[in-house]
Amino acid sequence: MPTDRPDLPREPLTPASAAVARMQTPRLPDPDAPVARGTLDQAIELLRGRTLAVLTGAGVSTDSGIPDYRGPDSPPRNPMTYDQFVGDPDFRRHYWARNHVGWQHVRRTHPNAGHLALVRLEERGIVRGIITQNVDLLHEDAGSRNVIDLHGRYDRVICLQCSRVISREHLAERLDALNPGFVESIGKVEDIEIAPDADAVIETTAHFRPAPCEFCGGVLKPEIVYFGENVPRERVDRAFAMVDDAEALLVAGSSLTVMSGLRFVRRAAKDGKVVVIVNRGATRGDPLATLTVDAGVSEALTELAARL
Structure with missing residues (x-):
């Protein structure tokens, strides 16, 4: 088993050694190789002069008040699966009751400094586009233009039978009519634990009435990838094309636990591109990265925007 990464020096990166690293023959990193951990200064040296594709996860939105799934301080969560949702009416009722409270929290959130930093980098042509695993639309709210909402968006609902799409706000009006006083009975939204997919932690939902599709009577589902x-x-x-079009990949606030995000890190690494991961805690993509930085996402992105 190799004892070091072939495309990085053994000593901590400096501006000069980073330049040498960039000239090495590209090769796919060994997933069992030691992780190249470094500082934000070293990440800036690696990324300077390159166009970037950015992959973001829940960690980019925590400073907006939306918790992540797998951060160091995150409580254990068991998100509902697609099979559970489509196969069991009780699961659907439970989900819609919780979502009816949780989505209101998400729509009241605002972009943070990290979102705004990415807007500035896009305006200067450094960031070519953002692939986000989040469904909160905060990148768009901040002003980013080229955003791929990989896992969908919280503000739309689709019928699994007729494929009609409606707004979550319209569905909220129907659910309020079917369940008068339900939200008020739960208590203040700001006092309830909310998951990243707009799911509120509520235990008692047996009395909640979900709404069928008003066009065909079919099952409604958030336009979110379960x-x-x-x-x-x-x-x-489109996301692969965005990675291919950029000269480096910056991952911000994602544990890369699921393949839907990790595959873009694998693609960039396979193509010999610089991959920098900024996250609190380890990620599944760390062995593939050129450099990993354990840092707060908002602060790191703000610094990148100021110095790149």
Whole structure:
């Protein structure tokens, strides 16, 4: 087993050694190789002068008040799977009751300094586009223009039978009519634990009435990719094209635990591109990265925007 990465010096990166590293013959890193950990200064040297594709995860939105799934301080979560949602009416009722509270929290959130930093980098032509695993739309709210919402978006609902798409706000009006006083009975939204997919932690939901599709009576589902569900192929292809078009990949605030995000790190590494991961804690993509930085995402992106 190799004892060091072939495309990085053994000593901590300096501006000069980073330049040498960039001239090495590209090769796919060994996933069992030691992780190249470094500082934000070293990451800036690696990324300077390159165009970037950016892959973001829940960690980029924590400073906006939306918790992540797998951060160092995150509580254990068991998100509902696609099979559970489509196969069991009780699961669907439970989900919609929780979502009816949780989505209101997400729509009240605002972009943070990290989102705004990525807007500035895009305006200067450094960031070519953003692939986000989040469904909160905060990149768009901040002003980013080229965003791929890999896992969908919280503000739309689709019928699994007739494929009609409606706004989550319209569905909220129907659910309020079917369940008068439900939200008020739960308590203040700001006092309830919310998951990244707009799911509120509520235990008692047996009395909640979900709404069927008003056009065909079919099952309504948030236009969000569930665990066990595939990301639409066209969306994946656009994301790969974004990675291919850039000279480096920056990962911000993602543990890369699921393949839907990790595959873009694998693609960039296979093509010999610089891959920098900024995250609190280890990620599944660390062995493939040129450099990993354990840092707060908002602070790191703000510094990158100021110095790249």
